[in-house]
Amino acid sequence: MSTPFVKVLLAKNQIGIDSAIQEYETHKNYFQDCVNKVLALGVTMQENDLLLLFDNPKAYITDKLTAGETMQVGGLKLNKEKLFDLIEKPVGTNELIERIELDKQKQDFNQFTIWKANRFTITANLVSLNTESIEQIEKSFSLYITTQNQQTGLNKITELVQLINEINQLEVTQKIGMNTELQDFMSYKNNEYEVNNLAVKYFK
Known part of the structure; x- marks a missing residue:
């Protein structure tokens, strides 16, 4: 149990x-x-x-x-x-x-x-x-994590935010921001995301 x-x-x-x-x-x-x-x-x-x-x-x-x-x-x-x-x-x-x-x-x-x-x-x-x-x-007036799934999801989002911040610290042509399109970095196929190789152009 x-x-x-x-x-x-x-x-x-x-x-x-x-x-x-x-x-x-x-x-x-x-x-x-x-x-x-x-x-x-x-x-x-x-x-x-x-x-x-x-x-x-x-x-x-x-x-x-x-x-x-x-x-x-x-x-x-x-x-x-x-x-x-x-x-x-x-x-x-x-x-x-x-x-x-x-x-x-x-x-x-x-x-x-x-x-x-x-x-x-x-x-x-x-x-x-x-x-x-x-x-x-x-x-x-309080927000709670009530399930393990929520906790896991939040942990993943936290990791994602950290990765975005790390990417923005690199030499890039344009920092990832509110107007950045997700498709500039990845594409969605067969119910999964995969890297868009053109994303390399964002980096100097």
Whole structure:
């Protein structure tokens, strides 16, 4: 059994990566502002809480303020949103909920910002792009050799480039360049290339 080919990083566009990450800065600032307002309520946020907060802000805040406890009325369990209306809440809670709900109603804002909540994480109360998102960005701006055939082909092209550079170092009537015709040096017969003897005229 042959050993699986391990892909090799050939090139990385760091400028493209930095630019793509920078495009998320506005979204990050929005989420950080929301996190700060949640923290101001005395609520502790966990790593992946952004999704929970924006999926159902009332249920999320209720769960945090009640430490996950449930309440029953007449033997019936109240859902988190009903319980939200009954419990005592820190000052600023209603304003935060109203802001998030209003933002979610803005179609463009919801699509281009709030839907990106899954790309962020919270660490020590600070919002940042999560590792998976950064890896996806880096992958999209990176070029990999993924097969042995690609590796072999690239090696051959590298050898060819080196040979062309060596030829251009010789005394020639015209250096090999972008406008050089391949047929000036070789001809194609029977599915193979062979040397065109007239190529000798290129050399002094």
